[in-house]
């Protein structure tokens with residue numbers, strides 16, 4: 001039995017019928033019987049969170065727990081998130097779970113790789129003095145992505161440009177992509193100049209990085225949600241003032257990056273999981289027009305990850321909403337229907 005849906009497809013905004021056969025979307029009525037599971041509403045290829053780290057039983061716990069991982073990706077799924085990118089995981093995705101029928105599509109970059117010469121590291125980092133070899137190995141062992149610490153925080157020295165450049169060139173040479181955590185002005189600049197594929201956080205991003213990212217096709221993943229949550233707790237000390245200044249700059253760069261043609265994408269970083277609708281609201285607050293702020297958490301993210309959306313032959317992930325999320329982003333919190341890998345989840 002096929003599934004049948006009718007509604008307004010996003011992003012193109014056309015009202016039409018679509019059918020689901022196995023894990024594929026078809027625009028022509030199939031010869032087999034079809035069960036209508038949505039009639040009306042707005043159809044998305046699901047939500048996407050491109051920066052999330054499930055697997056830890058509690059925040060700040062540097063251990064991978066397979067049960068916590070399963071619970072947290074289920075929370076993503078139940079929120080209508082159909083694809084996830086993990087730019088850093090504490091462990092390997094449990095065998096069998098990756099291809100399970102009821103889990104979002106997963107793209108992992110493996111561990112957080114930190115150069116041994118960094119002035120600061122966290123206990124969950126994999127510290128290496130050969131960042132090039134480690135990055136290539138992690139890229140090959142996972143889904144064509146590696147995750148680098150370009151720095152640790154806004155007061156720490158970053159990885160030197162030459163090393164980042166060598167890593168990026170080596171990973172690109174094997175067909176992979178680099179996600180770089182950057183929270184210092186110099187760290188962001190080094191990463192942007194080195195040609196990484198996505199800049200994560202980008203606190204304190206110098207203005208010139210916007211043009212560099214646009215020219216190189218790098219995405220910007222600001223992860224505004226966790227920063228907004230932390231902001232009220234950062235007290236007025238010299239370090240706190242630097243934090244707030246870096247935060248203000250990253251918010252400003254979101255709109256500038258979008259205006260310059262940079263692909264801005266939505267990521268939530270830490271718990272609670274299944275929260276990417278919140279990131280869309282923060283992107284709107286940062287100045288993205290509401291009608292473009294949904295793409296970073298859906299079709300634009302799928303394009304970036306190489307996952308076809310609501311097109312003939314596309315992958316069969318669909319979420320249905322009662323209102324147009326480009327007008328009312330808040331409706332993303334309330335999917336009426338969730339279809340994942342061709343199966344009805346809700």
Ligand SMILES: [Zn+2]
Nearest residue numbers: 051053088269
């Ligand atoms: Zn992160």
